[in-house]
Amino acid sequence: MKDRCTAIVLAAGQGQRMKSKVKKQFLSIAGKPIVYYALQCFEKASFINNVILVTSEDCVDYCQKKIVEKYGFRKVEKVVVGGKERYDSVYAGLLACGETDYVYIHDGIRPFITRDILERALDGARETGACVVGMPSKDTVKIVDKEQFVTKTPKRSRMWAVQTPQVFRYSIIRQAHEKARLGRMDGVTDDSMLVEKYGDCKVKMVEGSYENLKITTMEDLFVAEVILRGNEL
Ligand SMILES: Nc1ccn([C@@H]2O[C@H](COP(=O)(O)OP(=O)(O)OP(=O)(O)O)[C@@H](O)[C@H]2O)c(=O)n1
Numbered sequence: 001m002k003d004r005c006t007a008i009v010l011a012a013g014q015g016q017r018m019k020s021k022v023k024k025q026f027l028s029i030a031g032k033p034i035v036y037y038a039l040q041c042f043e044k045a046s047f048i049n050n051v052i053l054v055t056s057e058d059c060v061d062y063c064q065k066k067i068v069e070k071y072g073f074r075k076v077e078k079v080v081v082g083g084k085e086r087y088d089s090v091y092a093g094l095l096a097c098g099e100t101d102y103v104y105i106h107d108g109i110r111p112f113i114t115r116d117i118l119e120r121a122l123d124g125a126r127e128t129g130a131c132v133v134g135m136p137s138k139d140t141v142k143i144v145d146k147e148q149f150v151t152k153t154p155k156r157s158r159m160w161a162v163q164t165p166q167v168f169r170y171s172i173i174r175q176a177h178e179k180a181r182l183g184r185m186d187g188v189t190d191d192s193m194l195v196e197k198y199g200d201c202k203v204k205m206v207e208g209s210y211e212n213l214k215i216t217t218m219e220d221l222f223v224a225e226v227i228l229r230g231n232e233l
């Protein structure tokens with residue numbers, strides 16, 4: 001039987017670093033809200049069965065009417081309320097998944113995912129149970145102490161900058177979140193970290209793309225416009 005795959009698309013953040021009036025996930029690039037692009041990629045991928053869109057309480061109606069209905073996203077099964085931190089929103093998404101085999105966890109503010117990336121990530125998760133996408137670091141990376149003095153320069157060839165989607169066997173990521181939630185969660189910035197700590201499987205790294213940027217500040221928005229125009233040429 002074919003595996004069931006669910007995508008959790010996160011759009012419950014406040015976007016404080018963007019400093020815009022509209023929450024960044026709903027700002028437009030090339031006339032469409034940022035979150036549209038990720039949803040569209042999951043919608044078009046035949047191996048994705050359903051999508052859970054996670055947003056803040058004040059944006060549920062907006063997401064339902066102005067995104068899901070307006071653009072006809074038939075795979076978006078539920079729009080659910082997220083939480084204060086990213087990991088709370090992921091957990092809300094996990095609870096809403098229903099029966100599924102694999103779950104993609106994706107930042108709704110990373111619009112440039114492709115079918116290839118989704119496939120590579122699923123293949124990786126099938127191999128071990130957990131897979132993240134990322135790219136080798138182009139910069140040399142330094143570890144610094146609290147006073148900002150350099151303490152170490154790790155070998156660059158082993159440094160990868162991690163992106164989303166991150167794909168997991170559902171039982172593995174659900175259990176990792178549940179175990180982590182019994183303790184302190186500060187400093188948890190992605191889901192793989194929880195599997196690294198609480199899961200009993202290896203996490204596979206596969207290539208995402210250098211275009212798969214996370215729109216965090218205003219400069220990223222300008223870059224995103226340029227990438228999108230380039231892709232349309
Ligand atoms: N409580 C939260 C926090 C973040 N996110 C989502 O997680 C992704 C990555 O988060 P980030 O870029 O940090 O977004 P924000 O938290 O919105 O940004 P900021 O930290 O600048 O406020 C985004 O899709 C964001 O909407 C979420 O669903 N719930």
Ligand SMILES: C[C@](O)(CO)[C@H](O)COP(=O)(O)O
Pocket residue numbers: 086107162163164189190191214
């Ligand atoms: C999950 C993530 O996108 C991987 O790069 C990133 O860690 C999210 O970080 P943020 O602190 O929520 O911006």
